[in-house]
Amino acid sequence: MEQYDVVVVGAGVCGLSAAHTFLTIDPDLSLLVVDPKSTIGGVWSKEQLYPGLRTNSVQGYFEFSDYPVLAADVGVKRRAHISGNQMHAYLENFAKHFDLNRHIRLCTEIIRAREDGAENGDAGWTLDCESSNPGDGESMSTIRCKKLFKGPVVHTFDLGRAAPGIVDDENVKNVVVIGGAKSAHDAVYIFASAGKHVDWILPSRGAVPMAKPSSKLGSWTIFVEAVLMFRPITWLGPAPWSVGDGFGWIRRFLHGTSLGNRLVKGYWETTGGQALQESGIMDNQKAQVLLPRDTPMFYGTQVSALNYDTNFYDLLNENKVSVATGKIDYIDGSRIHMDSGDVLxxxxxxxxxxxxxxTGIPLEPASKNLSRGCPIDLSEHQDNIYPDLDAKSDRQIVSQFPLMLHAPSKPERTPSLTPWRLWRFLAPPSQINNSAKGRNLVFLNAVASFQTVIKCEVTSLWAYAYLHDRLAIPTPTESDARREISLWTRFGKFRAALGMQGKQADLLLDGLPYYDLLLRDLGLRSWRKGWGWIGEVFWGAYSAQDYRGIVGEWMAMQKGLGGKEKTL
Structure with missing residues (x-):
């Protein structure tokens, strides 16, 4: 049996970031990265790329702080979106540059993870692995649909594998796309641009808001990513984890007073309207059906960018795309019957x-998953920890953030599954009071954020410090941690009511204060612009380069404190 100090599951952006961070701090660490795919990259792996795939973020906002994408020689231009092929090449170059490939094992799937030794406080994991055949897996929705429909049924997760075959198949003349998020827009664009007629089935609330990647303010070009990481703008996004960011009085005014609430509501309505106007959707009569019915305030990372080569909405004018709203009644052979009576x-x-x-991986014993903070199936297990805490959290949220009372109502996502309930959105609450030897689990991908790479870098460093019991803050009791977890999770149910609904962290304007908090946990500067509050207010938006060197800063601080790095 092979033994490792650390196993990282997944060779995507977060997995590569974690491996790089851990090995930078401790080069002698016995570390393995496993991934079921045949290439690295996660969602940017070779097998998941499809025509026209690009990052939503532009260069400068989707890159590692110590490995700029412009220096990686993959053909990316300054402040341009990064294509899927360029992103895959960039991640391959990153792994090669930092000598990570010898730690990565591809085509390897973990089929079971069993916790051992927890009773004596020195717990580890036994992982059962098998060789994988990438592309064999199918989502349950795909399997159910295939039982009713005789043609190809593809989830957008598998679009990279399936799209070329559908595009090239002359017998496929009509394609139905179901959903309103960014992946639905991508699928519509791919097939309509390839000459297929697309029937697009939207939810009743319309499509998610889609903005132009940038807009003009005089002679300045303003990028969406910059707006989301400009500190004064983040004040307009309520977040319980923003406490301690140094601007509490402004936040209390904006989110705790009637005048402040009017300003916040006006900001979201105005900017949402401007974004739609600039996107071109308002000038296209046939595209009006796509208009979102709600303010963008209650979306999360589903808000996205129109990063296509041509005008997306022209596809509707050219009758290449027809839009239907409502629900599917039933599927019969090659026909989809809508509840409106229409047949596609x-x-x-x-x-x-x-x-x-x-979690994606069966964790054993499964009876511990609730205390670990993992989603549990309510049809099989009972949540006997959080119902009372959640009721108290709801009262606190609407008292502290009255605008949350206006969150739209939407059917619950996967109602049979409880949310992720992790301390700081990362760590199992049942382990936080253990010594370093008893801390053996961190989830880095339970946080969705626009700033994927920044998030991965900050959370990876936090994870190392946490697992080694080297955070700079006192460890909360498990009961205090659960109260915080409940508050943060329930806040997400209101704040991202049209997004992940608190099932996992879903950060829009709340990303920067979250990274601030993790940096303070580490004992590092969260104000990184220089010149105190003046720099934070006037020195522009945060980007990847503002976080450059955080690993070195933390290592130097540990050395100054007399800390001795140790393996897990």
């Missing part, structure tokens, strides 16, 4: 219906 004839179905927020 199609040769292929594309499901852009989101994903399950489960």
């Amino acid at each position: 004839n199609t040769d292929a179905i594309i499901l852009a219906t989101g994903y399950n927020h489960s």
Whole structure:
């Protein structure tokens, strides 16, 4: 049996970031990265790339702080979106540059993880692995649909593998796309641009808001990513984890007073309207059906960018795309019957219906998953910890953030599964009072954020410090941690009511204060612009380069404190 100090599950951005961070701090660490795919990259792996795939963020906001994408020689231009092929090449170059490949094992799937030794406080994991055949897996929604429909049924997760075959198949003339998020837009664009007719089935609330990647303010170009990471703008996004960011009085005014609430509401309505106007959707009569019915305030990372080569909405004017709203009544052969009575004839179905927020790997014993903070199936287990805490949290949230009372009502996502309930959105609450030897589990991908790479870098460093019991803050009791977890989770149910609904962290304007908090946990500067509050207010938006050197800063601080790094 092979033994390792650390196993990182997944060779995507977060997995590579974690491996790089851990090995930078401790080069002698015995570390393995496993991934079921045949190439690195996670969602940017070779097998998941499809025509036209690009990052939503532009250069400068989707890159590692110590490995700029412009220096990686993959053809990216300054302040341009990064194509799927460029992103994959960038991650391959990153792994090569930092000598990570010898730690990565591809085509390897963990089928079971069993915790051992927890009773004596020195717990580890036994992982059962097997060789994987990438592309074999199918989502349950895909499997159910295939039982009813005789043509190709593809979830957008598998679009990279399936899209070329559908595009090239002359027998596929009509394609149905189901869903309203960014992946649905991508699928519609791919097939309509390839000459297929697309019937697009939208939820009743319309599509998610889609903005132009940038807009003009005089002679200045303003990027969406910069707005989301400009500190004064983040004050307009309520977040319980913003406490301690140094601007509490402004936040209390904006979110705790009637005048402040009017300003916040006006900001979201105004900027949402401006974004729609600039996107071109308002000038296109046939695109009006796509208009979101709600303010963007209650979306999360589903808000996205129109990063296409041509005008997306022209596809509707050219009658290449027809839009239907409502629910599917039933599927019969090659026909989809809508509850409106309409019947859609199609040769292929594309499901852009989101994903399950489960752990993905069976963790044993399963009886510990609730205390670990993992989603549990309520049809099989009972949540006997959080119902009372959640009721108290709801009262606190609407008292502290009255605008949350206006959150739209939407059917619950995967109601049979409880949310992720992790301390700081990262750590199992049942382990935080253990010594370093008893801390053996961190989830880095339970946080969705626009700033994927920044998030991965900050959370990876936090994870190392936490697992080694080297955070700079006192460890809360498990009961205090659960109260915080409940508050943060329930806040997400209101704040991202049209997004992940608190099932996992879903950060829009709340990303920067979250990274601030983790940096303070580490004992590092969260104000990184220089010149105190003046720099934070006037020195522009945060980008990857503002976080450059945080690992070295933390290592130097540990050395100054007399800390001795140790393996797990």
